[in-house]
Amino acid sequence: MAKHTICLIEGDGIGHEVIPAARRVLEAMGLDLEFTEAQAGYEHFLETGTSVPDRTLETVMAADATLFGAATSPSHKVPGFFGAIRFMRRKLDLFANVRPARSHPVPGSFEHVDLVLVRENTEGLYVEQERRYGDTAIADAVITRGASQRIGEYALNLARRRRNKLAVVHKANVLPVTQGLFLSTIMEEAKRNYGDVQAYDVIVDACAMHLVRHPQSFDVIVATNLFGDILSDLTAGLTGGLGIAPSGNIGLEHAVFESVHGSAPDIAGQGVSNPTATVLSAAMLLDHLGEAEAARKLETAVDTVLQEGPRTRDLGGSASTAQFTDALIARVK
Structure with a gap:
């Protein structure tokens, strides 16, 4: 079994909830994974004056792939600020943005x-x-x-x-x-x-x-x-909305996978965010690393939980982030 290094960047808002949830699911899959962590995003900019520090770029480049949580985009121009994902796309030459859309057992799909x-x-x-x-x-x-x-x-x-x-x-x-x-x-x-x-x-x-x-x-x-x-x-x-939509930014040497949704400041910190998009982005990451079987297993687990429950409240349910994640872990095990 090949060993893979995955860099985790929580980003902003609910990124601090969905990335740890995705990590728990990945850790339950029995793969040989090593996780590193890095900082990026608007919150980091407000603290330090930079949205993507050099040490984050170094950590991303040293990893086999990166999983990014959520980013805040201020509605007004902020001097000196540059969006973290856009910066990494350019700096790392992530020339392909890949957005799969597949039917899911949720309302509206x-x-x-x-x-x-x-x-x-x-x-x-x-x-x-x-x-x-x-x-x-x-x-x-x-x-x-x-x-x-x-x-x-x-x-x-x-x-x-x-x-x-x-x-x-x-x-x-x-x-x-x-x-x-x-x-x-x-x-x-x-x-x-x-x-x-x-x-x-x-x-x-x-x-x-x-x-x-x-x-x-x-x-x-x-x-x-x-x-x-x-x-x-x-x-x-x-296929169900931005809340469950994954994506990847892929280049010849590096790849950063991210949930499509924003940082959802209105619910951040409440423990009710839906980690589906981040988990499906993690499945794309596994596929990119050659772990196709594990990726399909993870996608199947997501659809099973979306079908049978529990669902988070954005999909009409009442489950917390942790309860939804627990159900996913039970499925992948």
């Missing part, structure tokens, strides 16, 4: 949905190159062939391991230079090296409609940063 949205994580409008001239504000959108090629290859390889279908989402009909480069780069790569994958293009607004009407028709979706950010929240809404 569509049936038979099983898709993955792959979002280019380093450029597009999110390069944050904005400027203002009086009443006019301008933002640059950066699309490069290299980044498009890299995310395209990642998505095509993922599709090849699944059902061999890849939807390339774009708005090249309006933005033929930037969106056109993203689209043509991936489609050319698919034609050249992935003849077994059915790669097809979908305009982003049509994709949103088809996701709502027929989400079961999608397998893997790849999109630029902004479109992927928006559509991934839509796909989470199809």
